[in-house]
Amino acid sequence: MVTLKDIAEEAGVSVMTVSRVINNVSSKVSDETRARILDIISARGYVPNSFARSLSSRSSRLIAVVVAAGENVFRSPYNSNMIGYITHFVQERGYSVMLYTGVSDFKDITRQLRSWNVDGAIFLGIFDSDLNRIRQDNKIPLVFTDSYSTARQLTNVGIADYHGGEIGARHLIEKGHRDLIFVGSSIESPVLRERMRGFADVCAKAGATLAPERTLPDDPTKEQIIKALSWGNKPATAVFSTSDFVALNIISILSDQGLRVPQDISVMGFDNIEMGAISIPKLTTITQDIRKKAQYSVNLLFEHISNPDTPAQNVILDVHLVERDSVAAANSI
Numbered sequence: 001m002v003t004l005k006d007i008a009e010e011a012g013v014s015v016m017t018v019s020r021v022i023n024n025v026s027s028k029v030s031d032e033t034r035a036r037i038l039d040i041i042s043a044r045g046y047v048p049n050s051f052a053r054s055l056s057s058r059s060s061r062l063i064a065v066v067v068a069a070g071e072n073v074f075r076s077p078y079n080s081n082m083i084g085y086i087t088h089f090v091q092e093r094g095y096s097v098m099l100y101t102g103v104s105d106f107k108d109i110t111r112q113l114r115s116w117n118v119d120g121a122i123f124l125g126i127f128d129s130d131l132n133r134i135r136q137d138n139k140i141p142l143v144f145t146d147s148y149s150t151a152r153q154l155t156n157v158g159i160a161d162y163h164g165g166e167i168g169a170r171h172l173i174e175k176g177h178r179d180l181i182f183v184g185s186s187i188e189s190p191v192l193r194e195r196m197r198g199f200a201d202v203c204a205k206a207g208a209t210l211a212p213e214r215t216l217p218d219d220p221t222k223e224q225i226i227k228a229l230s231w232g233n234k235p236a237t238a239v240f241s242t243s244d245f246v247a248l249n250i251i252s253i254l255s256d257q258g259l260r261v262p263q264d265i266s267v268m269g270f271d272n273i274e275m276g277a278i279s280i281p282k283l284t285t286i287t288q289d290i291r292k293k294a295q296y297s298v299n300l301l302f303e304h305i306s307n308p309d310t311p312a313q314n315v316i317l318d319v320h321l322v323e324r325d326s327v328a329a330a331n332s333i
Helices: 004-011 015-022 031-044 050-057 077-092 106-116 128-137 161-174 190-206 222-230 244-256 274-278 290-306
Strands: 062-068 096-103 120-124 142-145 156-159 180-185 215-217 238-241 266-271 284-287 314-317 320-322
Touching: 004 015, 004 031, 015 031, 062 077, 062 106, 077 096, 077 120, 077 244, 077 290, 096 106, 106 128, 120 290, 128 142, 142 290, 156 161, 156 290, 161 190, 161 238, 161 266, 161 284, 161 320, 180 190, 180 222, 180 244, 215 222, 222 244, 238 244, 244 266, 244 274, 290 314
Parallel strands: 062 096, 062 120, 120 142, 142 156, 156 314, 180 215, 180 238, 238 266, 266 284
Antiparallel strands: 284 320
16 A cells, blocks of 8 residues: 555655645645645546544534434435535535434533544434533534524524425415315424414414314324314315325325325425426425525534634525426316
């Protein structure tokens, strides 16, 4: 294996000079010497030892992406998109991503961040209950996403979840729907609680029925959906899901029951994942700009890496309706 010393001997310079060129700290190295060293590096196929460089520079050039507990985080298209975009924007800055998933204990987070000597971390998922302990134990720049913590000096990037719920309810009510199923009830998730609160507030003002029997968890079973459909004296005419992925699964379940969307029942989602634009029918949804969310998260993290005194920020991105084919007027059903 080619070493730094081998490169230095062939170039007729010191190891320190080669190190300066590799680390792009070559103001004291002539252009001719720098070019000669780079040519030798290329010809010999020398690959710098990133771990050794991180020890000497006290910077690993690693950014951790920490994802909340879950058996398979990539099952969620939202997670896949966020991780993909974050990785892209981090790599644009010459850094690499360390992905840590299935987190259930804040102590594990600290252990991993320290063992990898990361320069900063972005958190996806629900960490509010452990947020203060995570911040106390890790004195590196941290950016959280979708946090509803009231902790001070917290840098967070989220979306207008309550407004998203409002938009969903208004759209269905404007289409004449009054007997609704809401999918996404959650005690643990403040994100889903806010979406449900916005949806329920609009329903209450409009006199639309949102019965507890038709308020389902964020990933309902086939049996729960069928039971909600048949509950009460009036059939449900529309389903609002706080996740496009779940909405598409609901459409499949409805189809198995002989129900057509939107001819027999309307279905609406949230997130605007790519699958919704090519499904049959194409999914009406509330869109959040996942790319923009990832970019804000990365930009804020690097602002704090460059200047630790940068003030904390809470960025809330807006959402809006994307009207497609899965919602029809109630009087046409």
